[in-house]
Amino acid sequence: MITVENLTKRYGAFTAVDDISFEVRPGSVVGFLGPNGAGKSTAMRMMTGLNPPTSGRALVLGRPYRDLPMPGRHVGVMLDASAQHPGRSGREVLTLAAMHLGLGADDVAHALNRVGLTDKEAGRRVGGYSLGMRQRLGLAVALIGQPQVLVLDEPANGLDPQGIHWMRTLLRGFASAGGTVLLSSHLLHEVQAVADEVVMIGRGRIVAQGRVDELIQAGGVTVRSMDDGALARGLQAKGVDVTPAAGGLTVSASAEDVGRAALEQGVVLLELRTGAEGGLEELFLQLTAADARDAA
Template sequence: MIDVHDLTKRYGSHVAVDRVTFHCPPATVTGFLGANGAGKSTVMRILVGLAMATSGSATIDGRRYRDIPDPATRIGILLDASAQHAGRTGREALAMSAFQLGLPRSRVDQVLAAVGLRPEESLRRIRGYSLGMRQRLGLAHALLGNPDVLILDEPANGLDPAGIRWMRDLLREYAADGGTVLLSSHLLAEVEAVADRFVLIGEGRILAQGTKDELLGDRRTFVRAAPQKPLTLALDEAGLTWTRHGDGLLIDTDAHRIWPLVPNGVVIEELRPASAAGLEDLFLRITAQTQRDTQRTGASA
């Protein structure tokens, strides 16, 4: 498990991380969400011993990374997929790491297969890899020691839709086997599809955290219909509250109450729980409020 408690990191007068606290339990994927520069990478670098905290703690299974024996066999890390020796082949890079960890060479073949790098691709020089291939190789390095914990920073960068779906399935299977995953991204929709819990960070501070249901508490339904006006009239007659949302409607009720109200001739193009699209809205709303609060504080200082 991962525990971050009251973590603060300052660079001179700049506070990069401000009293951050969250917990990642076993058998879960935790989405660590925030815009670029929000503090995600700083927290993760402190977790894996690449930066020192100004105050607070960041532990894995109750210990700091530096205090864990053979940490690469306990914790898999992918922070920067481009930080690999460009002159080596993918297989050579993994074989060298396996040798250093005392792992059998067969483990290299296992992780290459797990991340979908074909034998001919593994024999190519890393300098010739696409970004998506580097991401797969980086994840292979993270999985090499068969760790209990994965800490991944923006692992979906450069992956095509099929690659993103593959990574989603891999991480869900990993968590189902009891693993702990901390997954950082600014792509909220992608993380929303795989994560059990979410930690939203902005300007170095935790904005919100919890499961999707805890964060949204939303039983509304999103509906996209054509034409829209007959449906809104029917909703009004039924006494249901609705608001326009993008090219559709947010209706304050469950989906099963809406179907009987759909007038003849109205085509329902999309109908789903509002929470399926609500996390991004929540994040943008909270972030905007945080920025306004910061601006007011700065103006009054």
């Protein structure tokens, strides 16, 4: 369980994280989404005890991270996969992490196996690793203490499509076994595929949060027909909001309602899609367009 309550971080007059609150429950994967500079990393650093909040608090398993005994046994953290010492081999990095947690060589072998790094790869220096291999190693470090909670900053970064699929399977499996996962990403379609819920932030503030399917539903229905004008009039007569969209209409109603209105109006439908166009990505862009601090 992760509980974030009114978490705020100010740097002088600048507010990097502005009064955010959300929960990640056991058995779920929550995607933390936002454009560059939105405040995701700053918030995750506060959750994992690396930065003190200006106000508010973040609890992991009911306590501030720093108050957890042997936090690595409870919370697996990967904030910067490139931070590993380039001169050490992957196995050395993992062995050090294992020693720190009172674990042994078997645990190192198990963690390597879990993230799909071969013996040969584990023997190579991290400086020569691809970004995808560093992500796998970072994840192995996060997983080695058999934690119940994972906090991962951009874990899919640098992974190829197969790697992304593998990561998704691993995280879903982790959550299915009762684990709690918070991951940040700008790969929106990836979050859409793996997360049960999302928390979207822009300029440090939460702009939307909730179940992925509900957020997409909230985008309404996109419809294209042989006579959009007649269909729009029919829907508006029922008190439904209709907005012209590229080549069609966006309608705040269910697909069934739109289909019935088309039938009543005798209008032939050409296309009818639930959700904001492009799913979560479109919603994300709409919600954060005004909030992007840097070019994404």
